[in-house]
Amino acid sequence: MDRIKLSQILYRWNPWWEGKKPVMPEFKRSEYFHIQKEISNKKISVITGPRQTGKTTLMYQLIAGIIDGGTKPSQVLYLLLDDFIDEIEKGNLTLREILEVWSEDILKERLTEGKKIVFFDEIQVYKKWSRELKSLISQNYPIKFIASGSSSVDILERTSESLAGRISRTIIMPLKFNEILRFYVNNDIWTEKIKPLTVSLTKCLLKGLSENKPDIFFREMSKAYKALLPIEDIIRIHFNKYFKKGGYPEIALQDLDRFQSFSRLKNYIDSVIHKDFVNFFKVRDTKTLERILKLVSKNTSQIIVERGLAKDLGASVNTIRNHLGFLESAFLVMGSSIHSKSYAKKIRRPEKLYIIDIGLGDVLAGYDDSDNGKIAETIVHNHLEFIALSNPIFQFELTYWKNNREIDIILTHKSKSLPIEVKYGKARNIEAVKDFTEKYNTWGIVISDELKQEGRIIFVPIHLILLLQ
Known part of the structure; x- marks a missing residue:
């Protein structure tokens, strides 16, 4: 995938870069406040649970809160992995390359520079996600990763053995009374x-x-x-x-x-x-x-x-x-x-x-x-x-x-x-x-x-x- 097309997709999924803050429900589940406290630590925050329980909504609420807290909008990246999985599985694209295009072409800085926050939605569609993230984390990039997946904790554990001790898990279930x-x-x-x-x-x-x-x-x-x-x-x-x-x-x-x-x-x-x-x-x-x-x-x-x-x-x-x-x-x-x-x-x-x-x-x-x-x-x-x-x-x-x-x-x-x-x-x-x-x-x-x-x-x-x- 060429850099121009990739940048266009990134802009489409990240409208806050152009001043359009996500409009989200005011009601926040308790898990929002739990993950909000994790923004400053280096662990990968993984959100799991059934479909349609509000994981993507939670991510957008976190993004809005981060921007309201003073973080520059362009420093926050949201990726729906479904949009990229075909190119990734063909070997035409990696998560690192996506992050490099974002950093170099949009932020105008190296990946090693400046604090960044990355949201990966539906991470389970990419079987090698833990391997790529381990590589990025091992190089000590100043990036906080937050990922969501609709598969069980057990499956995510099996696919993330290489990240043992580096993941904090939050499970979003249907609403309690x-x-x-x-x-x-x-x-x-x-x-x-x-x-x-x-x-x-x-x-x-x-x-x-x-x-x-x-x-x-x-x-x-x-x-x-x-x-x-x-x-x-x-x-x-x-x-x-x-x-x-x-x-x-x-x-x-x-x-x-x-x-x-x-x-x-x-x-x-x-x-x-x-x-x-x-x-x-x-x-x-x-x-x-x-x-x-x-x-x-x-x-x-x-x-x-x-x-x-x-x-x-x-x-x-x-x-x-x-x-x-x-x-x-x-x-x-x-x-x-x-x-x-x-x-x-x-x-x-x-x-x-x-x-x-x-x-x-x-x-x-x-x-x-x-x-x-x-x-x-x-x-x-x-x-x-x-x-x-x-x-x-x-x-x-x-x-x-x-x-x-x-x-x-x-x-x-x-x-x-x-x-x-x-x-x-x-x-x-x-x-x-x-x-x-x-x-x-x-x-x-x-x-x-x-x-x-x-x-x-x-x-x-x-x-x-x-x-x-």
């Missing part, structure tokens, strides 16, 4: 009433677990309940919408009717299956993959046996296992293993599987009122999983417990385990939770329609547990 509240409620209400509670509730949950004192969490939850009573109706209205629409930003943050939401999510599913899985995972049997995804959606939060799934779909167990792995790698499905200290038992026993987003699951499976219990458990599980993925302070593992009875979720933090049973619309039977608390000397949480404490079990309304941050 507390983020949707932040978008819709009055800013003063959020800042003064809700925001302080989101962090304190999580801290008190983990402190109560660590010290084996349920009262610590119950007192903080009671405080939250009383503080939010004046806006409880507003919270419930938005929760009911979230329960149906899920958390993909394009759906959750716009006033779309059911048909519009379905249409956009269906297009999203088709794009992921027929583009990402075919091009990146080299899947040829997309029909089986889509059928697996539909079955997981219909049976979200259920224990799914690979052999049974293979029989139902007329496929081999290996095909089912591989396809489920692809779905987890693309952040469409999340798995939960059985609660056990034995690793062998964990991998031997079947997983519980959860669709990543309820709105997505509704498009695939067509939920009705009989599915409300499964939907509620999926929302609670995914909310906790998203916290663990996004917040390094609150690290915990989620599993399920099954003996003679079953418990939906076991949250384990620093060897302490907390049983969580979701009783949304289901008969009130908490014997399994009681058994677990006695066996493991702990306390438990039951998601129900009221806030109260009975001994070592705390009952919490679902919209309150979703305030955990």
Whole structure:
């Protein structure tokens, strides 16, 4: 690719060089502030997560913030790798050559001179990206790299072994309910009433677990309940919408009717299956993959046996296992293993599987009122999983417990385990939770329609547990 044509493409993708600052939503996800703090360090900031969760929007918001902070616009470069991958794979272009054209022809300086910030969008399309970046970093260029990819952290780790210790990862998942509240409620209400509670509730949950004192969490939850009573109706209205629409930003943050939401999510599913899985995972049997995804959606939060799934779909167990792995790698499905200290038992026993987003699951499976219990458990599980993925302070593992009875979720933090049973619309039977608390000397949480404490079990309304941050 000649330098003039390359410069023209760069100008098209970087309008701020000509004074046209990107117009971005004012609403910023918490990950924005996390990555903003990384701008000054030398690590490569890698943003991963499902498609359509706002990674590109986040990049543009960061660019706008960097320019507002006083950085010269031409010192900020955004590259969509899809635009260059054909020439790169033919050997006609390298990332270094792109950066040199930008530096020499636009900035009028050498690559070694002046501070620069480079954004690579959809980095996973280029298999050798880590090798090229390692070469650039090893020469100590004054460049901060920020990259996004729609493949899983595991895949990015495998393709970036040469950058071990040089990468900081941020995972962007569909919106949690507390983020949707932040978008819709009055800013003063959020800042003064809700925001302080989101962090304190999580801290008190983990402190109560660590010290084996349920009262610590119950007192903080009671405080939250009383503080939010004046806006409880507003919270419930938005929760009911979230329960149906899920958390993909394009759906959750716009006033779309059911048909519009379905249409956009269906297009999203088709794009992921027929583009990402075919091009990146080299899947040829997309029909089986889509059928697996539909079955997981219909049976979200259920224990799914690979052999049974293979029989139902007329496929081999290996095909089912591989396809489920692809779905987890693309952040469409999340798995939960059985609660056990034995690793062998964990991998031997079947997983519980959860669709990543309820709105997505509704498009695939067509939920009705009989599915409300499964939907509620999926929302609670995914909310906790998203916290663990996004917040390094609150690290915990989620599993399920099954003996003679079953418990939906076991949250384990620093060897302490907390049983969580979701009783949304289901008969009130908490014997399994009681058994677990006695066996493991702990306390438990039951998601129900009221806030109260009975001994070592705390009952919490679902919209309150979703305030955990």
